[in-house]
Amino acid sequence: MNEEQFVQALKEQGIELNEKQIAQFAKYFELLVEWNEKMNLTAITDAPSVYLKHFYDSISAAFYIDLSGQKTICDVGAGAGFPSIPLKICFPELDVTIVDSLNKRIGFLGTLAEELQLTNVHFVHARAEDFGQNLLYREKFDIVTARAVARLSVLAELCVPLVKLGGIFISMKGAAADDELADAKKSLSILGAIIKEEHSFKLPIENSERNIFVFDKEKKTPKKYPRKPGVPNKTPIQ
Template identity: 75%
Template sequence: MNKEQFLAALQEHGIELSEKQQQQFDTYFNQLVEWNEKMNLTAITDEPSVYLKHFYDSITAAFYVNLDKKLTLCDVGAGAGFPSIPIKICFPELEVTIVDSLNKRIGFLEHLAKELKLENVNFVHARAEDFGQNKKYREQFDIVTARAVARLSVLSELCVPLVKKGGQFIAMKGAAAKDELVDAEKPLAVLGAKIQDKHSFLLPIEESERNIFIFNKMKNTPGRYPRKPGIPNKTPIQ
């Protein structure tokens, strides 16, 4: 996906990028490639693939949820900033918090935010399980999102405790998503979330399957969740 195709594809969904925003994506790409030479951020480094598989793919969540207003958004395990930084570039009014367990990645993201001149972006070095038990962050966010971090039965325990009652958890998944959704039904119910919507589509050009699940937070999450680091992955809620 070249830049022109990227802009046109976003326009089809009502997202018009200014010159400043286009420049921010250029800078993001250049910083990603530069930093990737000294630390492992991504295996995808050619420009068309980055624009398709990282930038465009990240923004697809905004095709199904209205993000064009002042909301608090938390991105769990953002890695090199996906999906939250591309979303933040498109919707500057969002207040974004990114949590990641690797301090080197947080260092890259802090540098990136300065280069992009982003405001209202916070970075936290923590395990998601510990983060979710921190009163400062627990049940504080309008939207919590994650992209390709863990299977849904595990991911829900890391994300749902952060969503405020009435807020939404958005899971961005690949082709195995429908099976994951079946396995996650019980954990989601225990954690206080209920499926609101699911969207399946093909990524342009390469036509690989993508799924976006939107869950509503119906009630407060029981205090014991998330459990201690590592436990959700080893023994998902049954």
């Protein structure tokens, strides 16, 4: 997917990029490749794949969920900024918080935000489990999302505690997502979330399967969650 195809594909989904936004994505690609030579940000570095598998894929949540307006969004384990930075470029009014456990990645993201002239983007160096217990952030966000971080049963424990009552948790998954959803049913219920929407689609050009689950936060998360760093991954809620 080249730049022109990217712009056209988003337009077909009702997202029209202006010249500034197109330039921001071009600069994002440039910085991603440049920094990737110094540290491991992504295995995907050719422009057509970055535009399809990172940029377009990240924005796909907005095809189904209204992200316009001044909503707060938290991206857990964003790595090189996916999905939150592409979403921020498309929807500049979003107030974005990114948490990542690797300080070098936070360094890259800080430089990226500066170079792309993004405002209201906050970066926190922390383990997701500790971040979810921090009262500054716990149950404070309209939207919490994560992409390619962990199985849903684990991911739910890291993300749902951050969602405010009435907010949503968006999980972006590839194939075999239904199995993950079935495994995570109990943990989601304990954490206070319920499935609201399921969307399945094929990524253009390569036709790989993608699934987006949207969960409503219906009740407060019990104080014990998330548990200590490493515990959710070793022993998911059963």
